[in-house]
Each structure stands twice: as C-alpha cells, then as structure tokens.
Amino acid sequence: MKVLVYQAHPGAPHSEANKAMDVATDAVEGIEFVDLYATYPRFDIDVEVEQARLLRSDAILFQYPLFWYSTPSIIKEWQDLVLEHGFAYGSGGDKLTGKIWSMGITCGAPEEAYGAEGYNGFALRTLLTPMEQTARLCHMTFLPPYVLYGALAKREAHGLSPHAEGWRRWLIALRDDQVDLTKAGACDVIQAEDLNEVIR
Numbered sequence: 001m002k003v004l005v006y007q008a009h010p011g012a013p014h015s016e017a018n019k020a021m022d023v024a025t026d027a028v029e030g031i032e033f034v035d036l037y038a039t040y041p042r043f044d045i046d047v048e049v050e051q052a053r054l055l056r057s058d059a060i061l062f063q064y065p066l067f068w069y070s071t072p073s074i075i076k077e078w079q080d081l082v083l084e085h086g087f088a089y090g091s092g093g094d095k096l097t098g099k100i101w102s103m104g105i106t107c108g109a110p111e112e113a114y115g116a117e118g119y120n121g122f123a124l125r126t127l128l129t130p131m132e133q134t135a136r137l138c139h140m141t142f143l144p145p146y147v148l149y150g151a152l153a154k155r156e157a158h159g160l161s162p163h164a165e166g167w168r169r170w171l172i173a174l175r176d177d178q179v180d181l182t183k184a185g186a187c188d189v190i191q192a193e194d195l196n197e198v199i200r
C-alpha cells in the first residue's frame, strides 16, 4: 500500500514524542510524509496538491498530539478544505472509496484517564468519533489509531523508544500489506504492545 502521513504539531521545537515518531518515519522507505505546519505556516492549504496526494495513496494517516480532546487546528482546516463535495463525498464524491483512514496520536494523559471512570470522562475512541464518521462519509475504511498514552511521563522517563519503534513497524506493516485488517479493526486503539496481535 502507498502510505501517506500527515504530521501536525504546532509546537514542533518542543515536541519529543512526535519528533521520535518522525525519526522513525524517516527510516521507512516509500512513505510520503507531510509536515502540515511546516508546509502551510499560514494555513493556505493547496487543495489541488493535497487531493493529488490522496489520489495516489492507499492509507492516509494523521499523526498528532491530542489537543483539547481533538486535533491541532490545521488538521481541521485540512478537512474543511480538502474533503470537498464531489471529491470525497456527495454526488460523484467517490475518489477516496476504499482507502484507509487512520491516526497516530500521542496523549499527555495516562490510559486510565480515558473512560467513564477517568478524569477525562470519555474513552479516546468516543472522542475520535468525528474522525471516524468523516472517514465513513468519505467511503473510507477507518482503522483504529496507533496511540501513545502518558506521553508526558514517558518523555520525562526517556521511555519513548518502544512507541517510536512500534510506529516504524506499523508503517512497514501497512506499506507491505501485513496488517490483519480484521483483527486491527476490532481493537479500540492499537498500542505498541498490541502490534504482534495485528501484524501477520
């Protein structure tokens, strides 16, 4: 599969977790990588260029730190502009049919913070339903996100390597069609320790 990674981090110089993922991405041949904030510092997203990227890709991954239970704002801007009627949805809007939509998300809060009993009140997958439904409206296959919980504590403990190494494995497996899409699709989220279960 041709894999496209849209990375979005508005505070790139302060990033550690996403930076480690970027280094991992760089080590995988054949991935198209777009740093959205670096490419469009004034948010002047080139719709034609981005739609062309989508057309030549089979799996589209958004990689970002969770910000206020959502994406950094440039990803929302990208969605608003690029996923046009007649291209992504609506009459004649079938250009993304069958492509994979997924994410690589780092969360500052620990896993136990997510869920009805946790201080964030909702499961991460519940918070991601707008992304999931957007993929569905665009006739795409939503694959659960590859997630790092507790990113801030892991930064302090210099414990980011397993996540970054897992991201490298995940990209290679997607590229080489080695992901068991049925098993992966049945997960809520995929963490580094789950990869052996979902990669053939």
Ligand SMILES: Cc1cc2nc3c(=O)[nH]c(=O)nc-3n(C[C@H](O)[C@H](O)[C@H](O)COP(=O)(O)O)c2cc1C
Pocket (backbone or CB within 6 Å): 009, 014, 015, 016, 017, 018, 019, 064, 065, 066, 067, 068, 069, 070, 106, 107, 108, 109, 110, 151, 152, 155
């Ligand atoms: C404006 C802002 C909002 C944030 N919102 C959340 C959030 O809703 N949930 C969460 O778990 N972490 C949240 N965080 C923490 C980031 O997700 C965390 O710092 C990031 O994933 C670490 O990755 P990095 O090292 O690449 O920056 C937020 C951080 C900032 C600056």
